[in-house]
Amino acid sequence: MKKHRFRLGLLATMIAAPLISMACPALAEDGVTDKEIRIGAFGPFGGPVYLYGRLVMNGVDAVFQKVNEAGGVHGRKLVLVREDDNCKPEGAIAAVKKLAYQDKVFGIIGGACSNATLAATPEIEKSGLPMIVNSAVADGITTPPKKNIFTTQLTSSIESRAQIDRAIKLGAKKIAVVRMTDAWAMARYNPLMAYAKEKGIKFVANVELQIDAPDATPQALKLRAAGADAVIMLLYAKPGAVMIRDSLKIGYKPYWLGETAINDFAAFQKQVGIPNALEKFATITAVAYQPTDPEMAPWTKRIKSLFPNDELSTFNMNGIGSAEVLVEALKLAGKDLTREKFLAAMGKIKNFKTSVYAGTITCNPPKSHQCNQNPGWLGLVKGKIVHLD
Amino acid sequence: MEVFSYLLATGMTTGALYALVALGIVVIFKATNVVNFAHGEMFMLGGFLAYTFHIMLGLPYIVSLVLAVAGTFVLGILVDRIAFRPLMARQSLVSVLLAMVAISFILKGVARELWGGKGDYLPFPPIVSPQPIMFGNIMIMSQQIVVFFAAIAIMIIFGLFFTYTRIGKFMQATADNAKAAKLVGLKIDRIYMYTFGIGSAVAGAAAVLMAPLTLLYPDIGFVLFIKGFAAATLGGLTSIPGAIIGGLAIGIIEQMAAGYVYTGLQDVAAFVVIMVVLIFIPNGILGQSGVRKV
Numbered sequence: 194m195k196k197h198r199f200r201l202g203l204l205a206t207m208i209a210a211p212l213i214s215m216a217c218p219a220l221a222e223d224g225v226t227d228k229e230i231r232i233g234a235f236g237p238f239g240g241p242v243y244l245y246g247r248l249v250m251n252g253v254d255a256v257f258q259k260v261n262e263a264g265g266v267h268g269r270k271l272v273l274v275r276e277d278d279n280c281k282p283e284g285a286i287a288a289v290k291k292l293a294y295q296d297k298v299f300g301i302i303g304g305a306c307s308n309a310t311l312a313a314t315p316e317i318e319k320s321g322l323p324m325i326v327n328s329a330v331a332d333g334i335t336t337p338p339k340k341n342i343f344t345t346q347l348t349s350s351i352e353s354r355a356q357i358d359r360a361i362k363l364g365a366k367k368i369a370v371v372r373m374t375d376a377w378a379m380a381r382y383n384p385l386m387a388y389a390k391e392k393g394i395k396f397v398a399n400v401e402l403q404i405d406a407p408d409a410t411p412q413a414l415k416l417r418a419a420g421a422d423a424v425i426m427l428l429y430a431k432p433g434a435v436m437i438r439d440s441l442k443i444g445y446k447p448y449w450l451g452e453t454a455i456n457d458f459a460a461f462q463k464q465v466g467i468p469n470a471l472e473k474f475a476t477i478t479a480v481a482y483q484p485t486d487p488e489m490a491p492w493t494k495r496i497k498s499l500f501p502n503d504e505l506s507t508f509n510m511n512g513i514g515s516a517e518v519l520v521e522a523l524k525l526a527g528k529d530l531t532r533e534k535f536l537a538a539m540g541k542i543k544n545f546k547t548s549v550y551a552g553t554i555t556c557n558p559p560k561s562h563q564c565n566q567n568p569g570w571l572g573l574v575k576g577k578i579v580h581l582d
Numbered sequence: 583m584e585v586f587s588y589l590l591a592t593g594m595t596t597g598a599l600y601a602l603v604a605l606g607i608v609v610i611f612k613a614t615n616v617v618n619f620a621h622g623e624m625f626m627l628g629g630f631l632a633y634t635f636h637i638m639l640g641l642p643y644i645v646s647l648v649l650a651v652a653g654t655f656v657l658g659i660l661v662d663r664i665a666f667r668p669l670m671a672r673q674s675l676v677s678v679l680l681a682m683v684a685i686s687f688i689l690k691g692v693a694r695e696l697w698g699g700k701g702d703y704l705p706f707p708p709i710v711s712p713q714p715i716m717f718g719n720i721m722i723m724s725q726q727i728v729v730f731f732a733a734i735a736i737m738i739i740f741g742l743f744f745t746y747t748r749i750g751k752f753m754q755a756t757a758d759n760a761k762a763a764k765l766v767g768l769k770i771d772r773i774y775m776y777t778f779g780i781g782s783a784v785a786g787a788a789a790v791l792m793a794p795l796t797l798l799y800p801d802i803g804f805v806l807f808i809k810g811f812a813a814a815t816l817g818g819l820t821s822i823p824g825a826i827i828g829g830l831a832i833g834i835i836e837q838m839a840a841g842y843v844y845t846g847l848q849d850v851a852a853f854v855v856i857m858v859v860l861i862f863i864p865n866g867i868l869g870q871s872g873v874r875k876v
Contacts, residue, residue, distance in 0.1 A: 241801045243694060244702050251699070374846065401846040405805040407599055407796055410592040411840035411848065414585055431703045431797050442714040442721045443588060463705040464797055466712045503699025 222531050224299030229270045230523065230530070232257075233292035235313075236305030236328065237280040241404075242377075244508045245305035245328045250275055251503065252512020253302055253327075255495045260520055267528040271520070274298050280305065282312030289313045293320035300324060300535065302519050307331035307349075308376040317342060323535050327515030330453075331380040338562040341532070343539050345515040345554055345565050347453060347479050350384035355477055355568040356425045356450045357388050363448050365423030369398035369416050371409075371436055372427035381427045381452065397421050402432045413440040416447070423448040430455045434464040441470055451476030457507045458571045458578045459483050475572035475581055479565065480510045481551040483578060492548070510549040517547040518554050518564070539564075551580070587720045589837040595726035597833020598733040599795065602788035603810025604817065604825035605736055610781035611819045612744075613753040614774055616675070619682035620661060621785055622807025623689035626800065628654040628786030629793045630697050633706055643709065651786040658782025661685060662775045670774075686803065693800040706793035725794050732791050733826060736784060740822050753777055757820075809852075816856050818869025827867055832856075 224231040234253060236246025250273065257271040265271060274296050278284035285306070292298045293316075300323035304310035310329035317324050318339050326334055326344035330352070335344045360368045370385065372378050389396065398419035400412045413436070416424055424447050426433055433455050440446070449471075455461050456478040462471055482489050484505040492513060493505040503509075523530065525538035542564065545554040552567020570581040603625060610618045618624075631653040636646035665681040697704065710724040717727070744750040756763040756773045764770050796802055813832050817824025832852040839851030860866070 239691060239694060241799075243698060247694075248699060401844075401848075403849045405802070406848060408592050408596045408837070410588055411837055412845050414588060414841060415845065418585075429702070431799070434703070434797065438723070439592075442723060444721070457701070460701055460703075460705075464703055466705055466708065466794060468712070500699055502696055504701065506699070506701055508702075 222299060223297040225269070225530050227269070229272050230266065231272045231274055231296065231298045232519070233274045233276065233296060233298035233301045233322070234303035235276040235278045235285060235288035235292065235301065236303050238275075238277040240280055242280050242306060244506070246278070246280070246303075248503070248506055248508035249305060249328050249512035249515075250303065251496065251500055252509035252514075253516040254512075255492060255499060255509065256513050256516035256520065258499060259495065266520060266523045267530070269530075271523075273302075278306070278309050278313075280309055282309050285309035285313035286316050289316045289320065289322075293322055298322065299530070300519075300532065302327060302515055304329040304334070306376070307334070307380045310334050314339065314342065321532060323532055323539070325515050325519050325539075327511055330377075332384065332563075335562045338559055340559075341536060343556055343558075343562045343564055345518050345550070346511065347477070347565055347568050348563055349381040350388070351563070351566060351568060352452045352477050353381055353385035354388050355570075356385065356452065357392060357394065359450055359475065359570065360423040360425065360448070361392070363423055365448060367397040367419065367421045368394055368423045368425065369400070369419055369421030369447075370396050370425045370427065371400050371402055371412055371416065373404050373429065373432060374401055375404065377454075378427045385425065385427070402428060402436060404429055404432055406432055406435060409436045409439040410443065412436060413443050413445055416440070417443060417445040421447055423450060426451045426455070428454065430457070430461055430464055434461065434466070437465050437470055437474065438467060441467055446473055449474040453477050453479050453568075456480060456571065457484060458573075459485055471573055475570050477568045478507075478551055478571045478580075479568070480507055480514065480549045481569065481580070482510070482549065483507075484510065489549075514547040514549040514554075517549075518542065518545065521545055584719065585841060587718065589841040590834065591717065591720055591722055592726075593834030593837035594830055595722065595730050595833070596836065597813075597830035598726070598730040599792055599829070600806070600809045600813045600832050601733045601826045601829025602729065602736065602792065603785070603806045604813035604829050605733070605740065605822065606781045606784040606788070607807075607810055607814045608817075608819060608822055608825045609740060609784060610777055611814070612822075613757045613777035614666070615757060616666065616678055616682070617811065617819075618661070618778070618781065619679060619807070620686040620689060621781065621810070622803030622805070623686045623693075624654050624657060624782040624785035624803070625789045625792075625806055626693060626798070626803035627657060627689060628782075628789035629706065629798045629802070630693055630704075631786070632790045632793065633697070633704055633798055637704075637706070643707075647787070647790045650790055651783045654786030654789075655779045655783040658778040658780070659775055661782070662778035666774060666778060667771060686807075690800050690803065697798075698800055703797035703799050705797055706790075708794035709791070712794070723795070725791075729791050729795065732788075733829070736787070737822055737826050744822070749773070749776060812852060812856055814866075816859060816866055818866030820870045821866070821868035824866055824868035831867075 261270045276288035278288045302325045304326040305328040307329045324342045330349040496505045522538040526534040540558040551569030554564045556564040572581045632650035635641045669677045708725040714721040813828035817828025835852045840848035
């Protein structure tokens with residue numbers, strides 16, 4: 194009797210197996226169906242740094258909308274699944290777990306806050322989900338390279354090196370640094386100090402400025418007293434504007450070297466609010482254009498249609514650039530999409546030109562998963578915002 | 583000497599900023615015995631309303647200022663009707679305070695939805711020239727001088743208001759003893775409503791004056807509230823001149839600590855001083871003690 198049951202079971206299995214395999218496509222990777230590819234994103238929706246989460250995701254959504262209108266990638270529509278991490282390590286870990294095991298997305302695009310993303314990195318590696326980081330700048334996320342994590346954002350060490358190199362190029366004899374003290378700034382400060390040591394540079398002043406400080410006169414007085422002729426800024430736009438404004442007030446005009454947190458030059462001019470205040474200011478940019486440039490008009494229109502209260506911002510543009518890289522990799526991975534094929538496709542991306550990034554995107558796995566190595570510089574020449582050499 | 587002059591002057595102008603926020607907190611506390619934890623958000627919304635009217639809709643500066651003040655006045659009344667009045671009717675002071683905290687979070691969320699996608703820090707034009715001007719042997723931002731004198735002017739106006747107007751006297755009477763005020767026929771619900779409206783309107787006016795210096799973003803309210811609350815506590819939560827003194831003291835301490843000791847102390851120095859001062863003067867510099875005359 195038992196033998197008979199075994200044979201019946203075997204027969205049923207033999208009949209059922211092909212039927213099951215017919216019902217589910219061979220490529221049944223989580224997050225992929227015949228009609229759609231579900232991509233996860235995590236970052237803050239609220240709090241002081243929502244810009245790096247919600248607005249960057251809005252940029253990703255704009256690209257997805259454009260791709261979907263054109264028929265999707267290999268016939269599949271792209272769907273963005275958003276998770277709020279509150280910019281906290283525990284929030285990011287929970288968000289990755291939810292995206293991987295509950296929402297069952299194919300991969301992730303996002304990671305806004307450096308500390309939060311860094312904390313979630315082991316969980317991302319464990320899940321095997323391909324991830325493209327588009328905001329967090331901490332080098333530790335992609336150094337040493339992790340098989341399934343790439344970044345299209347300039348990392349903190351790339352920017353810090355560029356700031357010191359620029360100060361040297363300008364012929365500065367006395368270099369100083371003004372910085373915030375939060376996790377974002379520290380992710381930049383540590384590589385900055387390491388590179389300064391490598392170059393034999395000793396900062397003549399090293400002052401702190403809080404993110405919400407309404408005044409920076411004490412800092413300006415200290416920088417002036419130290420005789421710094423170039424000041425490296427590790428500041429958001431608001432403290433940056435206050436710093437330059439109060440330095441001008443005391444007649445102190447060094448070279449100011451900003452980073453990508455101040456890459457909307459036109460907006461920064463208005464934030465500082467004093468005519469000709471930025472003549473000696475230059476800042477690193479990951480993007481090639483200002484939001485108001487005519488080249489960005491199609492994206493302005495699309496963002497406005499999706500999010501009527503919003504204006505196109507450089508935060509949106511970071512999302513747009515990273516999403517274009519994701520789409521390119523999905524195309525290269527082919528119709529039979531698997532995570533392995535996607536990761537292999539990321540490795541094939543060489544000199545890829547997006548519609549927003551200042552430089553081209555090249556991923557060099559397994560050596561480097563930092564795919565954006567091209568910091569651009571913005572400055573004023575004869576009153577016009579231009580890309581500097 | 584030049585360094586000291588700069589630190590003193592900027593301490594006073596930054597302190598005036600804190601004093602303006604503290605004034606609104608004191609006005610509401612003086613009449614209701616409640617700290618409005620959503621006061622910073624009234625300030626934030628006042629700024630965004632002015633931005634909407636002046637920058638987005640292109641209305642003249644003065645018209646935008648008036649509309650922003652009117653808007654925050656209405657918002658203050660709404661806070662009274664939605665949260666303060668129903669909860670105070672149940673004699674639940676803790677619930678009122680928690681409701682204020684909740685309102686502050688809700689207003690921040692609303693601001694992020696409406697204005698948060700327009701940029702990281704929205705600029706607002708100053709009422710005077712953006713260029714710094716010579717003041718003695720130092721340079722000061724013109725707008726900072728405007729804020730300083732506005733704080734003094736508002737202090738004087740409120741001093742006169744509480745001393746010479748009927749509604750001002752009613753407010754003081756209600757704050758002193760709400761039950762007794764009700765017994766003698768004062769409509770204390772209406773007085774509370776006006777108090778919230780006026781306190782919020784002060785925040786609205788302050789926002790328009792300060793926005794060129796602080797820039798506008800959804801989280802600015804909390805930061806300024808903390809400094810304003812500290813100023814009000816230091817000066818004495820029931821004293822309008824105390825709010826000014828507290829604000830100026832905090833501004834000056836911050837600047838001196840950052841200028842002469844360590845720049846990293848700028849944000850915390852004032853709080854350390856406040857802790858020490860309050861140990862010896864629990865009601866603040868000009869605050870009234872709990873003892874009542876009989």
